[in-house]
Amino acid sequence: MSNQPTNLAKIDLPGIRNVLAVASGKGGVGKSTVSANLAMALAHQGAKVGLMDADIYGPSIPLMFGLNEPIDQATTALPLSRHGIKLMSMGFLVPPAKAVIWRGPMIHRALTQFLTQIPWGELDFLVIDLPPGTGDAQLTLTQTVPLTAAIVVTTPQEVSLIDARKGLQMFEEVRVPVLGIIENMSYFQGDDGKRYEPFGSGGGQRLASQAGVPFLGQIPIDQQVAQSGDAGLPIVASHPNSQSSKAFQELASRVQKDLASFQNPVKLPTLEL
């Protein structure tokens, strides 16, 4: 592999049928939660799934799968396998309390290595949990990986929607099809059975119709989602019958169905000189 950051030769991932990026503009909207649960739900539906944590500075996937300690690379092979999913994250290599303080080209290198030097094997889906924003990690992935599609996560309030719009614009610019927008933390069911929407109503739906992309659904606020994540077992596995789990399972079914129509992306022609 070349160390030059300008080397943008596209990587071939022959064993991986679909590469799906989970993105947002704003941080803290639940990308990692959505990625982890989407990956679990896809695996429950019988698919072979890998989950790659592209957030080098703040990896969250290890915690969500109960893998808080860095591994000994001499004795443990990457990717790690947990609950039937293959996992890769910077968090497996660096202790949780240690900061990774890197410039962009290092991020580029690490992500390229995650993709090419980790034996992912045969996968139906590789879900990539992106860091927030539209920076180095996003550029590397859109320029080097044959991304099949992307999902944009937002919460209903305007402050998150503004940045989700930027995420959408980025994918449009680099011609990665957007499968749709998923709205997280949409509402919660009170003890009185009523539906409360603390962050406002209909934001994700509105953004989707403005941007002309599908709206993939709402994920409710649920204490169990956070607790399960922190305990190392995503809610889809720990409470499969909860409202949130059902929302994630519906999302997974939708992703499977929609990606079937993306199977043959039109490739750009090349020229031999």
Added chain:
Amino acid sequence: MTNADPRPIELQKAGENALRIIWSDGLSSEISWKALRDKCPCAACRDESQKPQDPFRVLKPSELLPLKPVRFSTVGNYAYKVDWSDGHATGIYSLKYLREICAR
């Protein structure tokens, strides 16, 4: 949205000095390699092209050789990158930009 924009469906060499692109909307455009290099969108070239040219500029040896592309490769699904014979390789020509300079 993105799928509506024209995209190249075929690339050919138009003789030694130019590139022919057949676009999805039927347009067949030709652009010389020289013009393509002159319109390199990378930060360094854009900066350079905005300065008035220095009439007493001394050419580097590599600039005296006829400039040729050595590699024309795709970047993601949205752009092309050209590696030139003088080693310059930082220009990423998005399909939109390529179409713009070809249609001119």
